[in-house]
Amino acid sequence: MSDLDLLASFLEIYRRGSLTAAAAALGVSQPAVSGQLARLEEQMDTVLFERSRRGALPTARAHDLARRVAAPLDQLRGALAQDADGQAHRGTVRLGAAGELTASRLIPALAPLAGGGLRLDITLGLAEDLLTALADGELDLVVSSVRPPSGRRGLAAVPFVDEEFVLVATPTTARSVDQDWLAEDPLAALAHLPIVAYSRELPIVRRYWRSEFGRRPPNPVSVIVPDLRAVLAAVVAGAGISVLPRYLADPALAAGSLELLHHTQIQPLNTLYLVTRSGPAPAPVALVQRQLHRQAETWGPL
Structure with a gap:
């Protein structure tokens, strides 16, 4: 040293x-x-x-x-x-991440590197599958919504950026909820509304309900689709309510096609991690890490 x-x-x-x-x-x-x-x-x-x-x-x-x-x-x-x-610009980085984040943030952030000669080979998928591929040597870097468990040796994770989650619905659906009841007992006031979910386990929705309302949602589920952009489209079309990262929901909120269904003093957050295999990172991977960290400083919570 x-x-x-x-x-x-x-x-x-x-x-x-x-x-x-x-x-x-x-x-x-x-x-x-x-x-x-x-x-x-x-x-x-x-x-x-x-x-x-x-x-x-x-x-x-x-x-x-x-x-x-x-x-x-x-x-x-x-x-x-x-x-x-x-x-590093003459190398290749095999990057794994969720499709929604890749399309909206990662591609714009990394495009200058690709324009400079770096080759990006991107795999889209769920965090657990991508972390397994990373551990098996099939990927070089993963943007993960979960920290690798301590039992999964050989991986190193550093915090990258926080996602901020919001509960959204169409204006028509939002007006159907009794506001006094919502303030007094939000779990009961929302229980009749169908949920649009990312997976059968309702991971994002379940986390929001437990954080804000103290238990998992009793609501019926209307649509299950493993792409948050499709979840957004289904909510906008009136299929139900859902919890989305603010960076995905903001354009629809600004346009008035969605409204916040529940307001909190502090929105629930989820930390995203940059995960690599342990040890010194190859120059192209380190270059991508630096670029993503620089961009994240300008984003704030997503």
Whole structure:
């Protein structure tokens, strides 16, 4: 571990405000970043951050160190990234993700890399199937809606972006719900409305109901279709209600073809992960990871 590595980790913590966020940006584990910070503080014989519930708060020494090292480190990393990216653009990345996210966010984010020479071989599917393919060496990188279980060794996951979920219906359906009853007992007030679901297990809908209403939905199910874009189309057509990521529902909400059926102070979130096989990532895979992390910083919760 070089002094430059220690300083690079320090600068990520300083800029991002937490060890966890720095680890995600660097593509390493949080304990690894914590160990690097401890070694740097030992070398300098000082405390650089005060740990609190609000994250890692820089000390006066940290502010001084950041002022001295930020510009030189950024220049060095920029020069190295240009050389590495030139090599990486000549490679291939086998990416696995859900079709809806791929079409709406991943393709636009990665198109500049493909235009620069990188080849993308994309597989669409469910998270569990894609993680199995990754572990078997059939994929290089998976955008997963679930963190790989601890029993599945050989995979490394870092948080990527949060999805925000909303319960939606057509305006006609929304007006059919008694608002006083909805405020008093939402589970009962909504129980007569049919649900459009992504799968028979109702994973997204079930999570919303348990988070907001305390139990799984008692509602009848009208349509099951394994594509959230088709779920959206079915809800807009009046087949029932459903829970969708806000990034998919927003255009229909803005157009007035859908309405929020239930309002919460804090919308339920689900974290998406970038998952690779353990160990150093090949240059093309690292290039895609960096590009996706940069784009995610501009998105906010989806």
